[in-house]
Amino acid sequence: MTEEIFDVVDDRDRVIGRQTRREVHQHGLKHRAVHVLVFNQRGELFLQKRSFKKDTFPGAWDSSASGHLNAGENYDTCAVRELREEIGLFVPRCPKRQFKIDACEETGREFVWVYRCDANGPFRLNQEELECGAFFKPDHINRWMAERPRDFADSFRLVWKYFLNPPAPKPAKVRPVTKSAKAKTSPRPAPKAPAPARKTVKSQVLAAKSAPPKKAKQQQKPTKKPAAKPAHSSPRRPVRASAKARPGKRVSKARR
Numbered sequence: 001m002t003e004e005i006f007d008v009v010d011d012r013d014r015v016i017g018r019q020t021r022r023e024v025h026q027h028g029l030k031h032r033a034v035h036v037l038v039f040n041q042r043g044e045l046f047l048q049k050r051s052f053k054k055d056t057f058p059g060a061w062d063s064s065a066s067g068h069l070n071a072g073e074n075y076d077t078c079a080v081r082e083l084r085e086e087i088g089l090f091v092p093r094c095p096k097r098q099f100k101i102d103a104c105e106e107t108g109r110e111f112v113w114v115y116r117c118d119a120n121g122p123f124r125l126n127q128e129e130l131e132c133g134a135f136f137k138p139d140h141i142n143r144w145m146a147e148r149p150r151d152f153a154d155s156f157r158l159v160w161k162y163f164l165n166p167p168a169p170k171p172a173k174v175r176p177v178t179k180s181a182k183a184k185t186s187p188r189p190a191p192k193a194p195a196p197a198r199k200t201v202k203s204q205v206l207a208a209k210s211a212p213p214k215k216a217k218q219q220q221k222p223t224k225k226p227a228a229k230p231a232h233s234s235p236r237r238p239v240r241a242s243a244k245a246r247p248g249k250r251v252s253k254a255r256r
Contacts, residue, residue: 005071006031013103013111018071025055030103031068033110034079035159036095038064038087040120044135048086050153051129056108057153059131065089066155068110075113083117087133088124091117099166106158114159138164 004021008029024031038046046064050057067082069075076094083089095117103111125133136144141160145152152160 004068006068007071007073009103009111011103021068025108028109030109030111032075032078033068033107033112033155034066034075034082034115035063035112035155036065036079036083036115036117037098037159037163038083038089038117038119040135041118042135044137045141046087046119046121046123046133046135047141048125048129048133049131051127051131053128057155060153060156061151062153062156063159064133079113079115086126086129088126089117089119091119099162101158101162104158106154108155110155112155112159114163 005018006021006024007015008017008019008024008031010016010030013030013032019027019029023029040046047061048064050060050062052058065079065082065086067078067086069078073081079095080091083091083095095115098114098116101107101112101114103109121135123133142164145157145160149157
């Protein structure tokens, strides 16, 4: 039988290489897997008991169907394939995604997408992968897991915990603002007032021709100030005409 080949991924679930199943598990390399939870119409969950031939958690109770992604395979395709190969359930479309778990020790260094679908069975179990399987009520699973947690695979305990209490969505990563982005978002400076146009000789001549003629200023004649009167001027006595000056009167000669 040909050994399975898995995609090896980095911390952000990006493919960086390929290794065999044995090498991936031996060196603790990060890889990918899916878990599918199948519920019946009564709300009971189907659990499978892993084969004792499994290299991890043999004989432990696990999700309805689970498995690794083959090299080059995506999560949705793997979910449909695992349902068909492990419990003989053929679905017309991919089950609904529930949440994703980052690679950690509980998942065996696997990035895990968890799916859910509804089916009542009966199922055709793959004896090479499973010992048996059955439907259980969620309350029964909770009591059973609290009393005997080692009866379950570590990855399923984490999946069931998140299914009952979904993890909060991760906040979006804020990208650092580059200089070019700052320049785009910075407010634009106020436009400067246009500089006054320089007057050329031609424009000055045209302006002079188009301007209306200016009226000549009328020269004002200087006004003569009246002569000041002397301060203590006495009235002049009328001058009487002398006898010589009187006309029409003869002057007699002096008597001898």
